[in-house]
Amino acid sequence: MKKNVTMKDIADQIGVSSVTVSKALNDKDGVSDKLKDKIKRLADEMGYRYNTMAKSMKNGMSYNIGIIIPERFSGGISQSVYFRAYQRITTALEDYGYYGIMNILSNEDEEALNLPKIYQEKKVDGFIFLGQLTSEYIKVVKEIDMPIVFLDFYDEHDEIDSVITDNFYGAYDITNYLIAQGHQEIGYVGNLYSTSSIQDRFLGYYKSLLEHQIKLNDEFIINDRDEKGKFIEFNLPEKLPTAFVCNCDQVAHELVNKLNDIGYRVPEDFSVVGFDNDIYATITNPQLTTVDVDVDEMVKQAVRLIVRKIQGKNKRYGRTSVKGNIIKRNSVKKLG
Amino acid sequence: MKKNVTMKDIADQIGVSSVTVSKALNDKDGVSDKLKDKIKRLADEMGYRYNTMAKSMKNGMSYNIGIIIPERFSGGISQSVYFRAYQRITTALEDYGYYGIMNILSNEDEEALNLPKIYQEKKVDGFIFLGQLTSEYIKVVKEIDMPIVFLDFYDEHDEIDSVITDNFYGAYDITNYLIAQGHQEIGYVGNLYSTSSIQDRFLGYYKSLLEHQIKLNDEFIINDRDEKGKFIEFNLPEKLPTAFVCNCDQVAHELVNKLNDIGYRVPEDFSVVGFDNDIYATITNPQLTTVDVDVDEMVKQAVRLIVRKIQGKNKRYGRTSVKGNIIKRNSVKKLG
DNA sequence: CTGAAAGCGCTTACAG
DNA sequence: CTGAAAGCGCTTACAG
Known part of the structure; x- marks a missing residue:
């Protein structure tokens, strides 16, 4: 040495x-x-x-950004998406001279409302939170005297800037697409009280129905999970719609399986669409028509936002939504 | 604020x-x-x-560790394993008061032999490299005047400490298992000149044959990829063995498909085992008997190592190999 | 038990 | 164009 x-x-x-x-x-x-x-x-x-540290010492900036991911998103299906997002974030940050320090927020720390250690130790100049936090935790996060951006979820009181996929218009678009294919009886699969994104997707679906003067049928709203987000058995109604808008690909995958189990075929008997364009969209047979989430663009926006906030005295920018695109595959049949 | x-x-x-x-x-x-x-x-x-930075300034430590992952491992199948490993690393580091800064080493930077910017800027006190580097790049890495640990691969000249899965004994064990099930004609699927881990797995397989006085049959060594690691069509020999030791689950998955294509069934006609216990082991039909890699233990060792090296004037520790376990599933048939 | 002094490596504002 | 001085927030060694 x-x-x-x-x-x-x-x-x-x-x-x-x-x-x-x-x-x-x-x-x-x-x-x-x-x-x-x-x-x-x-x-x-x-x-x-x-020696970056000496400079940091001088101007009080660490040139680090904390990337906080709640533990429950660090495994399973969200894992690959979030890892990719994290990678892009670090890469994008580097262009601005910042580095990302990732921190998994454990369920216990979230429960106990403990802020990340990197905050206590002034290791970072700001935070990007990646993945829905409990509303209790959001309250605590608001006390942090540093720039913060929420990525892929938002604060319902809108006090913290966020970058999300356009859930509303994504669901709206894909429902419009189903209607254009001749469907009139369309169900929505998702728990309306679970997360804001599932809610917004529902509302986009509903807007499409409204615009086409299709009455919302309560029977066609099918629950897929309990309030805690745990998946449950579908409880299908007696009379089924001809198409289903599912709140995510995974649930669409489950629904296709369920329909197969009881003797139906997709898309011949029923059309099914998902949301996210994740791995479930392609492992389903048939492959799912779905809404692709533009993760790269979301990341770009989030990084630009946090850097701007750090450099420009933490202004408010509100909610940024990034539009996704319909990916047409084989799970929808044209009627009539 | x-x-x-x-x-x-x-x-x-x-x-x-x-x-x-x-x-x-x-x-x-x-x-x-x-x-x-x-x-x-x-x-x-x-x-x-x-204020951590002030302390850093004083004693010249940043309390950050760079976690470098070559770009080619940041997608595809290695992605989930490496993300999990990265998470565990950051969590384990925190217990020692360190933080992990991840950096994807782009193919261009690796090619051009550029060291990570975090090195140039003294942002870190040491590095964990996660995933095989080119031998040219390894040479450059050796010039770094900081503690370094290689995780999941090693330097063939053994000048840098590393933590790897026990490829040799893993392949040895699982080949022994096949022999115990009555197999005598056993093939190995993998390019012997591609990576050190594939080579070591081959040698473990070979040791098992030697110990059981089974002659190595060159015909039974089946190539699965070119020197650059790109997968190629299998070229199966005229006469086939009764069992195959594959250098990884993905290749085992491909082999099972190939055998099915030409009208054979696994395990009825041929037994196939993999290595890694990754997602391919469970999506294959039948599910694969394979060697589970103990990622958690590897991470623990790597973190302990790097911290010890930082605190204790960068001593040499050599190669640490962590033993995996055979996971028995349904791809092996007992003969005779 | 308590504190004045020096220093870590840089940058900023100012003087020449 | 060049540099002496002061300061960022802490810690270490030493003196009292």
Whole structure:
């Protein structure tokens, strides 16, 4: 291990002051080009590496962003999506000179309303929370005196900036698509009281029905999970609709299986659409027509937002929603 | 945003020096219990948060560890395993007071032999590299004057400490198991020149054959990928063995499909075993008997290692291999 | 038990 | 164009 090289070392070697070295290395004005060159060359030669911590000390910025993912999203199906999102976040942050420190928020810490240790230790300048938090925890998060962005969920009181997929218009679009295929009796599969995104998707579906003057039939709203998000057996109504808008691909997958079990075929007997375009969309037979969530764009927005908030005295930007796209596959039949 | 509270603020408020506050807050000797209590209470009240950066500045430690994952492992099948590993790493690091900063090493940067920016900027005190690097890049990594641990691969020249799954004995064990089930003609599926882990698994398989005095039949070594790791069509020999040891579950999955395609059934006609116990082991029909890799234990070892190296002047520890376990499922038939 | 002094490596604002 | 001084928030060694 070679010894630590500092700006002072370089300065001494050349016979200038460390101020000049600092200016040269940071490409600031006030150093002649010739000297600047000389300093840079020597820095390279001596194996100088910039000490970010000293700068941090000076201006009170850590140049780190905490990326907090609640434990329950760190496994199962959300895992791959969230990992990809996390990767993109770190990569995008780097372009702004920031680094992402990931933290899994354990169920216990969330329950006990404990803020992440990286907050207590001033390791970060801001936070991106990735994945729905309990409303109790959101309240605590609001007390944090740092820029915060919610990604893939939002605060119902809208006090914290968020970037989400456009649940409402995604569901609206895909319901419109079903109607365009001739369907008039369309069910919605999802618990309306579970999460805000499931609710918003429902409302998008409902808007489409309203616009087409199709009456909402309560019987066609099929519950898929309890309030805690745990999946339950479907309780299908006597009379079935001809198409189902499912709140996510996984549930659409389950529904197709269920329909198969009781002797029906998709899309011949029933059309089924999902949401998310995750792995369940392609492992289902037939593959699902669904709404693709534009994770990359969401990440881009979230990163831009947090950086802007850090640099610009934490202004409010509200909710940013990113539009998804319908991916047409084989789970929808054209009627009539 | 409330103003930044420092130790000095607390000290002034009470009428002591910041040295005393520092001692109190760090539970060091030299402060009366009564005063210590008072200081702690006031710190809480004033919303004091410890400034890690100042400490870092003092002792030159960042308390961050860089976790570097080559881009090609950040997607596909390795993704979920590596994400899980990364999560465990960050969690385990926290117990030691360290944080993990993940960095995807892009193919271009690896090709161009660029070291991660977090190294250049002294953001980290050490590195864990997760996933096989090119040998050219390994050479560059060796120049880094910081503790480094390789996780899930190793340097063939053994100059860098590593934690790997016990490829050799895993393959040895599972081949023994096949032999115990009455198999004598056993093939190995994998490119012997591709990665060290595939090679080691082959050697474990070979050791088992040797011990049972079964001659290695070159015809039974079936290539599954080119030197760059890209999968290729199997080229099955005329005469087939009764069982196959595959270098990973994914390839075992492909092999089962291939055998089905040409009219054979597993395990009735041929027994097939995999390695890794990843998702391919369970989506294959029949589910695969395979070797489970103990990722959690590997992570634990890697984290302990890197922390020890940082704290203890970067000693050499060599290669740590963590034993996996055979998971018996339905892809093996007992002969005779 | 308590604290004044020095220093970690940089940058900012100012003077020359 | 160049640099002396002060300061970011803490800790370490030393003195009392």
